[in-house]
Every structure is written in C-alpha cells, then in structure tokens.
Amino acid sequence: MNRKTLVLPAVLGLLVPVLAACGGTGGGQGGDGIVVGTTDRFTASKDAPAPLDPAYAYDVGPWNILRQTVQTLMVQPRGDGDPVPEAAEKCGFTDTGNERYACTLRDGLTFSDGDAVTAADVKYSINRALAIEADSGVFALLSNIDTIETQGEREVIFHLKTADATFPFKLSTPVAGIVDADEYPRDRLRDGFAVDGSGPYTLKSEVRGDELVKAVFTRNPKYKGALEVRNDQVEMVSYEDADAMGKALEEGDIDLMTRTMSPEQIRKLSEDSGDVDLIETPGLGIRYLAFDTTDPAVKSKAVRQAMAQIVNRSELVSKVYGSQAEPLYSLVPASITGHSNSFFNKYGEPDTSKARKLLEQAGITTPVALTLHYTTDHYGPATKDEFEVLRKQLNASGLFDVRIKGTPWSTFRPAEQKGEYQVYGMGWFPDFPDADNFLAPFLDKDNFLGSPYANRRIRTDLIPESRREADRLSAASSLQDIQDIVAEDVPVLPLWQGKQYVAARGDVTGTAYALNSSATLQLWELGRGVSG
Known part of the structure; x- marks a missing residue:
C-alpha cells in the first residue's frame, strides 16, 4: 500500500510516552502479539525504587503501564x-x-x-x-x-x-487505582516492577539490573469493565534512539512506534511512500522552563520577566520543530477551555530593550549568569537543539550569560525535586483534559515540581473558585486570572505545545484510538486487519 499520513482531530487523542523496555523482539508481523516500540527508559533507583506503585507513579510512562x-x-x-x-x-x-x-x-x-x-x-x-x-x-x-x-x-x-x-x-x-491489600502494604511503597490489579491486562516484567527490559501485556480473562479488548497480547520494546526504532518498524520487528520520533524522522515519514501510516493529532503536551524562585540568580522577578521578554518562541519552534509544534503563551494549551494568551498579552513580541529596562529598574547587574538544565533522554532527541536555541537567544541579548547542561532523566528528575537546579526544562502531558490540570499541579500546595513559589490568591481563592463550576466555561474568569498572575510572576515560562504522532504498519487497526485526549495509551484498541 502507499504510506499515508492520517491527520486526526483532537477528539481522537494524542501521542504520549509509553512503557520503556530494552532488547529485541520476536518480530512484530510474525507473531500473534502486537509489538510497540519506544525510546523511553523505565528504571528503578535509590531515589525512585517503586516506579509502578500507583501511590508513587506520576509520569506518563508508568501511568500507561498502570492504565x-x-x-x-x-x-x-x-x-x-x-x-x-x-x-x-x-x-x-x-x-x-x-x-x-x-x-x-x-x-x-x-x-x-x-x-x-x-x-x-x-x-x-x-x-x-x-x-x-x-x-x-x-x-x-x-x-x-x-x-x-x-x-x-x-x-x-x-x-x-x-x-x-x-x-x-x-x-x-x-x-x-484499586489495589489488593495483600500485595500493596498500607504504610510503604511496593518496590520493583510487579503490578497486580483488575485491569484489562496482566503484566509480565523482565528485569535486568534496575531496568525493565521487556514488558508483555496479556489479556486478563477475569476482567470486567467498560473496555473492549481487541487483542490477546501487546509487547513493548525500547530502543536506544529514534533511528533504531524507525529501522525496527521498517524491518517489521515492531508494528507501531510511539514516542519519541525525531523531527527529521517525522518529516521523512510524512513525505515517503511505503507501508507505514503516520497518524498526526493535535497535542495537549506542553514544554516549559521552570524556576527555583528561591535561588539567588532567579529570585528576583525581574530576571524571570526579562527572560520572558527575550525568548522568541516562534524562532525556537521554527528552527527545531517546524510544523510539528506551535508557540505557547500560557501553561494552558490553546485548545483547552479557559486558555488565555497571558504571556503574549503582557510581553508582546521579543524585545531586548524592554528586558534591559526591567533589569535596570530592579538593580540587577548584567550579564546574569545562569545554567539551563534539560533531560537528555525523556522528551526526545531534539531537546538539546531546543536548549541550544534558548541559550543563543538569551546570550545574544547581552543581558545573560547562559550555559546549558543535559542529564539523563533518572538523575534529572530526583535532582529537580531536590531543588538543585536554577532553571530547568520540563514537559507536561495532562492527567485529564481540563485547564485545572495545567495550573494546579504547578501552583497549588504539594505541587508536582516541588516549587517554592506560592501565590496566596491562586491557592486560597482562584483554584477553589474554578473548581466549583461544573460548567467549565463559567470558570473562565478565575482561570484567566491565574494565568495572568503566572505571566506577571513567571514561576514557569511556557514555550510550546506539540502535535503528536504514531507510526504503524498497515495491518495494525485501531491506531486512531490508540491515544485519547488526555494522553492515555489505550493498548486494548489495537488489533490486526486491513487498513484502507
């Protein structure tokens, strides 16, 4: 068949990270099971010994195992x-x-x-x-x-x-998630990679050292629920990089690949003919810079505002991601009810002179020395290029002296949680598709980032006000106020939101529903048949 690009509306979902596993596979087309490829890694460590315990897991990879x-x-x-x-x-x-x-x-x-x-x-x-x-x-x-x-x-x-x-x-x-008290202790996490539940699949984990090297999901015959399971088995395999994963798809070793494909790979798949379908969907996944607002270098709001005034999102997206992403001017994506372009409304187009004035009025000596931290293996191979562009933009202003440093996710995330970074790059795939979930996890008490930033009005008034409204349109005023405060204080700096992609061989069915609008991987939707 001729390879075709399927552009799907937002209602059909978006691509998200899936379970990481390493090693080979018996061949995607030859076996009964469907084989999914990813470049994600999934590890247990001293800082995170219980990656699959529902009481601990808080990343799309482990969540998509648990789902x-x-x-x-x-x-x-x-x-x-x-x-x-x-x-x-x-x-x-x-x-x-x-x-x-x-x-x-x-x-x-x-x-x-x-x-x-x-x-x-x-x-x-x-x-x-x-x-x-x-x-x-x-x-x-x-x-x-x-x-x-x-x-x-x-x-x-x-x-x-x-x-x-x-x-x-x-x-x-x-x-x-509902767990069995006999398997999950009341007062401590369950270490390791075992999962026991009542969901549509059971999980067999093969572990090498501290890494899950292969995961096989087998249909649970005792499952009772709302989901229709369309296959008997799905295996997930992780590859070192996008090129290796793409080659595995071309050779039939896997049936479907998810994240993270490189921008170059996506462009090639969208142009070339073959027996692979590229499915494109609008994305709710976002990227942003986060700040330790207690660090001396960025404690002054003026420093963070100056960065917001300098960063050129359009240039960043154009140089690194092309048509695969869009500039973002709020933590809330443009397609979510309650979105406001608060950062654009406050800062407008990039302007070095305005940034200089902000720093001068605050008495900040320039250039401001900063290190921007990013993870090398969690958000895709283009992350380093993205941070190179950010470094060049900030340094070209003459107001900053920025260096960048990449770290593997297994080290990066614990260090971020401990407050070891001044400025760091993160991504967010929503827990659920509501504006609240793009705001409260970063701004409320016990927030996802462990951020020291706390705004009393946001926490005590605006978040509770927005949650009282069953009609989410009625919550728009409170939600907009939150976004405006974020643009003023800049505890985070939104950068872009991305489109999402799945690439699959032509005999795999259900790919349009493999991911839903909140980034949930729905393996039960996949099957085999003839695609048109």
Whole structure:
C-alpha cells in the first residue's frame, strides 16, 4: 500500500510516552502479539525504587503501564469528553454543591488472581496513597478528599473538603487505582516492577539490573469493565534512539512506534511512500522552563520577566520543530477551555530593550549568569537543539550569560525535586483534559515540581473558585486570572505545545484510538486487519 499520513482531530487523542523496555523482539508481523516500540527508559533507583506503585507513579510512562493493568472507578473515553464508569457501574455527585460523590462497583469484579474487588479495596487503595504522601506529589490529586465511606460490598462515597467539579477526572487517574491489600502494604511503597490489579491486562516484567527490559501485556480473562479488548497480547520494546526504532518498524520487528520520533524522522515519514501510516493529532503536551524562585540568580522577578521578554518562541519552534509544534503563551494549551494568551498579552513580541529596562529598574547587574538544565533522554532527541536555541537567544541579548547542561532523566528528575537546579526544562502531558490540570499541579500546595513559589490568591481563592463550576466555561474568569498572575510572576515560562504522532504498519487497526485526549495509551484498541 502507499504510506499515508492520517491527520486526526483532537477528539481522537494524542501521542504520549509509553512503557520503556530494552532488547529485541520476536518480530512484530510474525507473531500473534502486537509489538510497540519506544525510546523511553523505565528504571528503578535509590531515589525512585517503586516506579509502578500507583501511590508513587506520576509520569506518563508508568501511568500507561498502570492504565492497562490497574482499574479505576472512572475512565476517560476514547476521544474527548467527561469520564465514564469503569470499575464502577455508576458514579455521580449526590448533592448540589459538588462535595459528595458516590460510586457503585460492578457486580462480580475481581482482581486478576480471582480475589473479589470490594468497596473496602477502593477505600484502602485511595487512603493508602494519601497516607504515604510519596515525594512524586501524585497524592495531591486526591488531597481534597476528606473521608471515604463504604456501604456494603459495592457502595463507595467520597466526602470532599471543598467543591470540585473535576473530581470524576481525578478518579480516572492511576493514583486512584484499586489495589489488593495483600500485595500493596498500607504504610510503604511496593518496590520493583510487579503490578497486580483488575485491569484489562496482566503484566509480565523482565528485569535486568534496575531496568525493565521487556514488558508483555496479556489479556486478563477475569476482567470486567467498560473496555473492549481487541487483542490477546501487546509487547513493548525500547530502543536506544529514534533511528533504531524507525529501522525496527521498517524491518517489521515492531508494528507501531510511539514516542519519541525525531523531527527529521517525522518529516521523512510524512513525505515517503511505503507501508507505514503516520497518524498526526493535535497535542495537549506542553514544554516549559521552570524556576527555583528561591535561588539567588532567579529570585528576583525581574530576571524571570526579562527572560520572558527575550525568548522568541516562534524562532525556537521554527528552527527545531517546524510544523510539528506551535508557540505557547500560557501553561494552558490553546485548545483547552479557559486558555488565555497571558504571556503574549503582557510581553508582546521579543524585545531586548524592554528586558534591559526591567533589569535596570530592579538593580540587577548584567550579564546574569545562569545554567539551563534539560533531560537528555525523556522528551526526545531534539531537546538539546531546543536548549541550544534558548541559550543563543538569551546570550545574544547581552543581558545573560547562559550555559546549558543535559542529564539523563533518572538523575534529572530526583535532582529537580531536590531543588538543585536554577532553571530547568520540563514537559507536561495532562492527567485529564481540563485547564485545572495545567495550573494546579504547578501552583497549588504539594505541587508536582516541588516549587517554592506560592501565590496566596491562586491557592486560597482562584483554584477553589474554578473548581466549583461544573460548567467549565463559567470558570473562565478565575482561570484567566491565574494565568495572568503566572505571566506577571513567571514561576514557569511556557514555550510550546506539540502535535503528536504514531507510526504503524498497515495491518495494525485501531491506531486512531490508540491515544485519547488526555494522553492515555489505550493498548486494548489495537488489533490486526486491513487498513484502507
């Protein structure tokens, strides 16, 4: 067949990181299982010994393992829209104030070993995540829960501290995954790579040293839920780089590749003929610079504002990503309800003279010496090029003396959490597709970054106000105020949002639904057949 590029609307989802595994495969086309390639790595370390525990995991890679294996009460649908019941038969708010949320479990639900799943298991699992308070910060998604009540074997009632219209979305995230008390201790994380749940697949992990080298997902015959599983097995394999992954796809060693393809590779796939389909979707994934606002070099707001005034997003995107990304002027992507171009509204086009004036008025001596840190192996092979462009832009102003430093993710993330970096580059794929999830994880208490930045109005007024509105359009005013404050204080500096890509051999079906709008990998959608 002639290779074709399929451009899909946002409702069909976007590409996200998947599980990392290393090593070879028995051949994607020759076996019954579908083989997925990735360049991600998945490791356990002294700082992160429990990468697959739902009470710890807070990255799209481990989350996409957990989404295949551990059930949640709710699940996000194929495309856009509100979450729907999964382990639950039904869920909903039972009061007018969005503070009491009740769920009824499906009848006959069991873990993969045959043990019954009960309301007590749901309560245990969520209370466990809240009690452990892992340093990943994932527990903060559930921190608005006051108490959990059970009635019989199947009824669970959540009493919230304050109104939260986004709570159903949070119950669809892996931190709310249902685990067995016999396998997951109450007061500590479960180290290693084993996962036990009631999801559509069971997981077989092959481990070499501290790395998961192969992962095989096998259909769980005891699964009861909302998902239709269209295959019996999916294997995930990790490659050293995008070129090696692409070669494996060309040679038929894998059936589908996800992240991270290089910009050059995507351009080639979009132009060449062959038997590979490139599926393009609008993206909700964003990239940004984050600041340790207590560090002497960037403690002054004027320094951060000057950087915001100098960075040329259009040039950055054009030189590094071309048509595969778009400039971003807020933490909230342009396609999300409540988005505001707050950074453009405040700073306009890049202007060195305005940046110089900001620094002079604050009494800052120039050039300001800074190190911009980035991860070498988590956001794709173009990350180094991106930071080279940022370095050149800032240094060309004469106001900064910037150097850049790349570090592997296994070292980068723990160092970032410990506050070792002045300025560092990060990416974000949403926990769920709502503006709240692009703001609260960075600005609220117990935030994902461990950022020392705290704005009282955002935390005590604006975030709670926005969550009270079930109609998200009605929350736009509060959301815009938050974005305007971020543009003023610059605890983070948004850079761009990307389009997303999947490349698959022509006999793989379901690729349009392999990813949903909140970056969830849906392996159960993949099958074999004839594509047109």
